[in-house]
Amino acid sequence: MRISVFGLGPVGLVTAVSFCKKGYSVVGIDTDSYRVELIRSGDAPFFEPSLETGLREALDAGLLKTTSDSSVNTESDMSYITVGTPSSPDGSIDLTYIRGVASTIGKTLLSRNGYHLVLVKSTVTPGTARNVIKPILEKEAHKLAGTDFGLCSNPEFLREGRAMYDAEFPDRIIIGGESQSDLDKLEAFYNEVYGANTPTIIKTTYENAELIKYANNSFLAMKVSYINMIANLCQNIKGGDVEHVAKGIGLDRRIGSLFLRAGLGWGGSCFPKDLNAISAYGNNIGVKTALINAAITVNENQPLKAVELVERHIGDLKGKKIALLGLAFKPDTDDLREAVSIPIIATLLEKGAQVVGYDPAAIPNAKILLRDKIQFATSPVDCIRDADCCVIVTEWDEFKKISPAVFLETMRRPNVVDGRRIYDPSAFRQAGIKFSAIGLGET
Numbered sequence: 001m002r003i004s005v006f007g008l009g010p011v012g013l014v015t016a017v018s019f020c021k022k023g024y025s026v027v028g029i030d031t032d033s034y035r036v037e038l039i040r041s042g043d044a045p046f047f048e049p050s051l052e053t054g055l056r057e058a059l060d061a062g063l064l065k066t067t068s069d070s071s072v073n074t075e076s077d078m079s080y081i082t083v084g085t086p087s088s089p090d091g092s093i094d095l096t097y098i099r100g101v102a103s104t105i106g107k108t109l110l111s112r113n114g115y116h117l118v119l120v121k122s123t124v125t126p127g128t129a130r131n132v133i134k135p136i137l138e139k140e141a142h143k144l145a146g147t148d149f150g151l152c153s154n155p156e157f158l159r160e161g162r163a164m165y166d167a168e169f170p171d172r173i174i175i176g177g178e179s180q181s182d183l184d185k186l187e188a189f190y191n192e193v194y195g196a197n198t199p200t201i202i203k204t205t206y207e208n209a210e211l212i213k214y215a216n217n218s219f220l221a222m223k224v225s226y227i228n229m230i231a232n233l234c235q236n237i238k239g240g241d242v243e244h245v246a247k248g249i250g251l252d253r254r255i256g257s258l259f260l261r262a263g264l265g266w267g268g269s270c271f272p273k274d275l276n277a278i279s280a281y282g283n284n285i286g287v288k289t290a291l292i293n294a295a296i297t298v299n300e301n302q303p304l305k306a307v308e309l310v311e312r313h314i315g316d317l318k319g320k321k322i323a324l325l326g327l328a329f330k331p332d333t334d335d336l337r338e339a340v341s342i343p344i345i346a347t348l349l350e351k352g353a354q355v356v357g358y359d360p361a362a363i364p365n366a367k368i369l370l371r372d373k374i375q376f377a378t379s380p381v382d383c384i385r386d387a388d389c390c391v392i393v394t395e396w397d398e399f400k401k402i403s404p405a406v407f408l409e410t411m412r413r414p415n416v417v418d419g420r421r422i423y424d425p426s427a428f429r430q431a432g433i434k435f436s437a438i439g440l441g442e443t
C-alpha cells in the first residue's frame, strides 16, 4: 500500500511518519509551502516528542515525500484526509478545508486506474462523510463511491505529547463506511500494519464512526469536569480532599481511575472544539446535549478558581506580582490553544496584578499570543522571584521537583496555589508556606 496524507498538521504529520516507521511509502501534501519546506528539511513545525527523530529517519530512508502541489498524482493506493476542522462562531465545525481537500482528491481520482480508498481522519460531525465528502468526490471524479473508489471514516484518537505512541499502539481502530468491501479492505490493511498488536477493530456506519470520536472526547472531558465539580465541593468542606475522593471512586472498575485528576480545567485543540461542535450539532437536529453543555459550563468557571484562591491568600491584587508556573494547556506540549492560562492571565491583569509566566516549552507561542502583557521568566526560580503568590497552572515534571525551601527562599511572600495537585500539602504547610490547592478544604 502506498499512502497519501492530505494535511500535514499534528494529526497528518504524525500519521505520515508513523506509517513510514512501519516501512510504508508516504506522500504528504499540504498547501502551506513553508510548512512543506520545513518538513522536507527534517524540522517538525510543532513540538511533539519523538516526531522529529521519526521524521528524519523517514526522510533519510526515502519513505516520506512532501509537496505543496495538491494536484500532483501521488500514485498511491489510499488517501488520508487529515485537514483541520476549526470552530465556526456558533461552535459548529467549519468544513472549508474538508471541502477543498475532497475536491482535490476527487480530481486526482479521475486519472487513477486502481481502486483507491479515501479515509477521513479529520474530526467531523455525523453525516459529513456521506453528505459532504462523498458527493464532492463523486462529482469531481465522475466515479461512484463503493464501486469505483472507496470511502471510509477512520477517526483518530491521538493525544498531544503522546501522539507517536498512540499512532503506534492504538486502543482500538474505528472504521465507518457503507461498502462492506471497503470496510474489509481497510481492516486487512490495519491487520498488516499492526500485525500481532492489532487492537480491536470496530466496523460500523460512517455516522457511528464519526459520532464515536465526539462521544469519546466529550465523555473524557465530562469526567474531568465531573471531578472538578467534586473538587469544588471538597474545597468548601473542612478536611475535604478531592485526591482521596478520586482515588476512592476510581477504584470502582465501572468508573476507572483515569481522567479523574482535578485541576483548573481542560483545554487544547480537541476537547473545547469537539464539545462545542457536538453541542451545536445536537441543537441543529433538535437534541439537547445537557451533560455536555454542563461539562462546558463547569470548565468555563474552573480556571477562575485559581484567581479566587490567590485572592484568598493575598487579598487585593492591585500591584501584586503573581507567578504562573506553566502556560501550555497540558505538559509535554507547547500548545496554548484554549489553555486555562489565558483566562487566568486575563483575570489577573484585569484585577491589576503584575503577571510573570514560565513554561518549559510554550514561551515562544505565549510571546506571540500575549506579547508584552506579561513578563516571561527564564526558569521556575526566575519566575517566582519576589512574587507575592505562585500558581501551578500546568503540571510539568520540572515543577514537581521544586522543594518548599526554594519557594520560601525566593518569593517575596511564600503563597502557593497548586492548581494541578502536584505538591504534598502537609510538606508545604509544615515548611511554613501558605498553601492552598484545587479540591483541598481547610484543615
Ligand code: UDX
Binding pocket: 156, 157, 158, 159, 160, 161, 217, 220, 224, 258, 259, 260, 261, 262, 263, 264, 265, 266, 267, 268, 269, 270, 271, 329, 330
Ligand atoms: C484529547 C484526547 O485524549 C485524544 O484522544 C483526542 O484525539 C484529542 O483530544 P489532548 O487534547 O492531547 O487529547 O489531551 P488530553 O491528554 O486528553 O487532555 C485534555 C485536557 O484535559 C488537558 O487540558 C488536560 O490537562 C485535561 N485533563 C486530563 C485534566 O484536567 N485531568 C485529567 O485527569 C485528564
